[in-house]
Amino acid sequence: MTGSSATIIVPTYNEAPNIVELVRRLSATVPDGCEILVVDDSTDDTPDVVRAVALTSTVPVRLIHRDEPVGGLGGAVVEGLREASHRWCVVMDGDLQHPPEMVPVLLETGRGTGVDVVVASRRIAGGSSDGLADARRRVVSSAAITLTRAMFPRRLRDCTDPMTGFFALDRQRVDLDALQPEGFKILLEILARHRLTVVEEPFVFAERFAGTSKATLSQGVRFVRQLARLRFGRMPMFALVGVLGAVANLAIMAGLIAIGVPYLAGAAVAAVATILGNFVLQEVLVFPDLRAEGRSLGSRFAASFLFNVGEAALRLPLPWLLVEHAAVPSVLAQGGTLVAAFLARFVFLARVVYRP
Numbered sequence: 001m002t003g004s005s006a007t008i009i010v011p012t013y014n015e016a017p018n019i020v021e022l023v024r025r026l027s028a029t030v031p032d033g034c035e036i037l038v039v040d041d042s043t044d045d046t047p048d049v050v051r052a053v054a055l056t057s058t059v060p061v062r063l064i065h066r067d068e069p070v071g072g073l074g075g076a077v078v079e080g081l082r083e084a085s086h087r088w089c090v091v092m093d094g095d096l097q098h099p100p101e102m103v104p105v106l107l108e109t110g111r112g113t114g115v116d117v118v119v120a121s122r123r124i125a126g127g128s129s130d131g132l133a134d135a136r137r138r139v140v141s142s143a144a145i146t147l148t149r150a151m152f153p154r155r156l157r158d159c160t161d162p163m164t165g166f167f168a169l170d171r172q173r174v175d176l177d178a179l180q181p182e183g184f185k186i187l188l189e190i191l192a193r194h195r196l197t198v199v200e201e202p203f204v205f206a207e208r209f210a211g212t213s214k215a216t217l218s219q220g221v222r223f224v225r226q227l228a229r230l231r232f233g234r235m236p237m238f239a240l241v242g243v244l245g246a247v248a249n250l251a252i253m254a255g256l257i258a259i260g261v262p263y264l265a266g267a268a269v270a271a272v273a274t275i276l277g278n279f280v281l282q283e284v285l286v287f288p289d290l291r292a293e294g295r296s297l298g299s300r301f302a303a304s305f306l307f308n309v310g311e312a313a314l315r316l317p318l319p320w321l322l323v324e325h326a327a328v329p330s331v332l333a334q335g336g337t338l339v340a341a342f343l344a345r346f347v348f349l350a351r352v353v354y355r356p
């Protein structure tokens with residue numbers, strides 16, 4: 001680290017009542033030569049408040065306002081890392097749940113130890129997450145951390161709190177183009193995609209100064225998606241959607257038959273419902289980030305639908321052909337056809353329907 005100058009990146013979404021206090025407390029504690037970089041996606045007057053405070057602040061305050069926010073909180077952090085003036089950056093929330101007085105501690109530790117990342121952890125001696133007032137969220141957070149550390153045993157070996165939004169890092173050690181930021185868990189994204197050295201400093205997660213949390217259920221969905229993608233690309237989510245589709249298909253059919261609908265009609269209704277359901281899940285869970293880029297919704301649906309028709313037309317005769325003309329054992333022919341159909345569908349969707 002050159003001197004102790006650093007860029008303090010603060011992602012904000014409607015944090016107007018917190019900005020003045022945040023800048024005041026940061027100014028009182030950060031070393032000379034630091035800048036504060038607010039990356040804002042707000043719909044309230046946060047940008048005006050930031051501009052006003054920048055006029056009088058002793059520490060330089062810069063504002064990036066994104067009119068078209070991509071990647072949510074994580075996307076804002078990556079933008080901040082791209083635009084930072086200094087090599088060392090501290091990422092922290094704008095609601096004062098991350099004590100500004102910890103910033104110099106993180107930077108000192110980075111300089112003293114020569115590591116790539118200094119994580120402010122709630123989960124080592126001296127730290128605590130009592131500021132997460134909701135006990136249910138504390139339990140979910142603990143379970144998620146345990147699962148995540150199990151999935152990335154090497155990369156997260158030295159990080160007890162991969163979900164924290166408070167850390168310092170040497171941005172030259174991070175390949176920003178390799179990141180696929182999705183919502184809140186940007187530190188996890190960074191650690192899982194690089195081989196970085198990490199040390200931790202304990203901190204006490206405080207109460208929010210003002211306003212309310214932006215964490216929603218959809219953040220949970222984004223997190224599951226992020227985990228799946230970090231581990232195996234889109235494949236597991238795609239497989240899960242396939243399994244859900246098959247289960248739904250059978251359940252709908254059984255339900256209809258149970259209420260007296262004839263078998264063929266039940267099967268037809270179940271097939272249509274499954275095709276529609278699969279399409280929605282594939283849009284929302286498997287390719288959400290590519291929807292905006294290529295074809296229109298109608299064209300995506302038509303292409304997916306045509307693939308279904310073609311696949312159905314081949315799936316019956318193909319095993320039969322293999323058994324009759326290539327002497328393949330029937331179970332192998334059936335299984336092989338299913339696997340091939342699964343892979344062909346994935347390739348078709350990724351390369352044709354959702355091609356960016």
Ligand code: GDD
Binds near residue numbers: 011097165213
């Ligand atoms: N630019 C931008 N865009 N900022 C955002 C967005 C967004 O879409 N969503 C949230 N933020 C900002 C908030 O304004 C705040 O400064 C910070 O990100 C954290 O958001 P909160 O709404 O305060 O989240 P939290 O307190 O529930 O969650 C915090 O603690 C979690 C651990 O329990 C965050 O630090 C999480 O990253 C962390 O996992």
Ligand code: MN
Binds near residue numbers: 095097213
């Ligand atoms: Mn918060």
